[in-house]
Structure formats: structure tokens, C-alpha cells
Amino acid sequence: MLKCSSVSVSFGGLKAVDDVSFNVKKNEILGMIGPNGAGKTTLFNAICGDVRNAGGEIIFEGKSLSNLTKDLRCRQGIARTFQIPQLFENLSVRENVLIGALCKESQMSEALAVTERVLRSVKIEKLADLYPDVLTIGQRKSLELARALATQPDLILLDEIMGGLHVNEVEETVALLKEIRQQGVTVFLIEHVISAVVSLCDRVVVMNQGKLIAEGTAAEVMSDHEVIDAYLGREDDA
Ligand SMILES: Nc1ncnc2c1ncn2[C@@H]1O[C@H](COP(=O)(O)OP(=O)(O)OP(=O)(O)O)[C@@H](O)[C@H]1O
Numbered sequence: 001m002l003k004c005s006s007v008s009v010s011f012g013g014l015k016a017v018d019d020v021s022f023n024v025k026k027n028e029i030l031g032m033i034g035p036n037g038a039g040k041t042t043l044f045n046a047i048c049g050d051v052r053n054a055g056g057e058i059i060f061e062g063k064s065l066s067n068l069t070k071d072l073r074c075r076q077g078i079a080r081t082f083q084i085p086q087l088f089e090n091l092s093v094r095e096n097v098l099i100g101a102l103c104k105e106s107q108m109s110e111a112l113a114v115t116e117r118v119l120r121s122v123k124i125e126k127l128a129d130l131y132p133d134v135l136t137i138g139q140r141k142s143l144e145l146a147r148a149l150a151t152q153p154d155l156i157l158l159d160e161i162m163g164g165l166h167v168n169e170v171e172e173t174v175a176l177l178k179e180i181r182q183q184g185v186t187v188f189l190i191e192h193v194i195s196a197v198v199s200l201c202d203r204v205v206v207m208n209q210g211k212l213i214a215e216g217t218a219a220e221v222m223s224d225h226e227v228i229d230a231y232l233g234r235e236d237d238a
Pocket of ligand 1: 011014016034035037038039040041043080083192
């Protein structure tokens with residue numbers, strides 16, 4: 001579904017993403033892990049068009065994304081969430097989701113119908129008339145997810161959607177992401193909550209210092225020595 005070939009992003013002399021190649025398969029849940037500063041978010045930015053100077057090639061559903069703005073990539077079916085939710089604070093929860101829906105639906109009646117459906121599926125319909133400033137971190141993350149889902153993506157990129165959540169909220173989000181996949185959406189997530197990665201992901205890619213250093217099932221990458229050294233740490237390091 002998504003093919004990244006030799007993708008590179010530099011900021012001045014810093015190679016934030018360095019010659020990274022991998023695929024996202026249709027309808028899988030792919031996880032991406034790695035230490036802080038490894039280049040994970042920058043890679044998401046390159047895929048979504050938030051960074052436009054990426055080298056290499058990114059192909060989505062057989063078409064190069066190179067010349068597409070982020071809006072056009074969204075219309076092609078790629079949605080994302082941000083590590084810190086990027087909400088419209090002066091709009092209600094419902095209006096925030098509606099903005100997402102209007103990306104794909106030009107008819108207001110259709111966009112409103114999508115909005116209500118997504119509010120229910122993310123289980124925030126009771127919050128619909130509230131404004132983001134009264135929401136908890138977990139509710140803000142749910143709203144960010146709802147807004148991305150409202151664009152009716154084929155591929156959704158989630159940047160640390162579980163970060164800052166309570167254990168029960170992590171469990172609810174894991175269940176929700178399984179449902180989203182059941183509905184035919186391919187999920188690619190950056191996550192530091194390893195328990196969630198283990199219970200959710202079909203495959204995991206690992207980044208360190210801009211490079212992709214491992215790829216495989218969660219069990220495979222977590223027993224990889226390079227991954228343990230770079231990210232997980234050894235028990236005898238403690
Ligand atoms: N806009 C930017 N300008 C300059 N340097 C940047 C920019 N964005 C990211 N970087 C640098 O690129 C490197 C990779 O950052 P990135 O945010 O992609 O890492 P990450 O793996 O997502 O980390 P984290 O897990 O902390 O979110 C870091 O050294 C970061 O400081």
C-alpha cells in the first residue's frame with residue numbers, strides 16, 4: 001500500500017531520516033519504535049507532506065506522493081495525528097471533527113453524517129458540544145483521532161496516540177484501533193507504550209539515529225541485540 005524507498009530528510013547537516021526503505025502492507029497494523037530523536041516523526045512528516053524536501057521516493061497505492069501537497073495526500077487517503085493534538089481550540093468537538101470530514105466530503109449533509117458516525121465510533125459523542133480546553137489528555141487524543149478518521153482514510157498514521165494515557169485508556173485505544181483495522185483502515189503507529197505495540201502490531205519497524213535498524217514481529221525486533229542496545233536497554237544496564 002505504501003512503499004518508502006531510500007527516504008532521507010536533512011535539517012542542515014543533521015540527517016534526521018537517512019536512506020530508509022520499508023513497506024506498509026494493506027490492512028496491517030505496523031508499529032514504529034525507537035529512541036527519542038530517532039527520526040520517527042520526521043518520517044511521518046515526509047509521508048504526509050508536512051516535510052516537502054524528502055529525498056528518495058514514497059509511493060502510495062502505486063502513485064508517487066512527491067508532487068502532492070499535504071491536503072492532496074489527505075484526499076488520496078492518508079491521515080495523521082500529532083504527538084501533541086493540533087486542535088482548533090475555538091471550535092467545538094463536533095466542529096473539529098467536521099473540519100476533518102470536509103476534507104473528503106464537499107456536501108455539508110454528508111460531512112455532518114460522517115462526523116456523527118465518527119464521534120460515535122470513537123465514543124466521544126457525549127462531548128460533541130464541548131470545547132477542547134475542557135477535555136482531558138485522553139479525550140483530546142480521542143478527538144485528534146476522530147478528526148483524522150473523519151477524513152475517511154485508507155491509511156492512518158498515529159504519532160504516540162497512547163502517550164500520557166492511563167492504563168485503562170490505553171486498553172480502550174488498543175481495542176478501538178483493532179476495530180478501525182476491522183473496518184478496513186491500515187494503521188501505522190509510532191508508539192513508546194510497548195505493551196500496546198505487542199498486543200496490536202502485526203509487524204514493527206525500529207529506527208535509531210535516522211536509520212531503520214530492524215523490522216519483524218514485535219517478538220523478533222525485541223530480541224534483536226541492536227534494538228535492545230539502542231532502545232530497550234539490557235536488564236543488566238539498570
Ligand atoms: N524542523 C526541524 N528542524 C531541525 N531539526 C529537526 C526538525 N524536526 C526534527 N528535527 C531533528 O531531527 C531529529 C529527529 O527528530 P524526530 O522528531 O523525527 O524524532 P522522533 O524519533 O520522532 O523522536 P520522539 O520519539 O522524541 O518524538 C532530532 O534530532 C530532531 O531534533
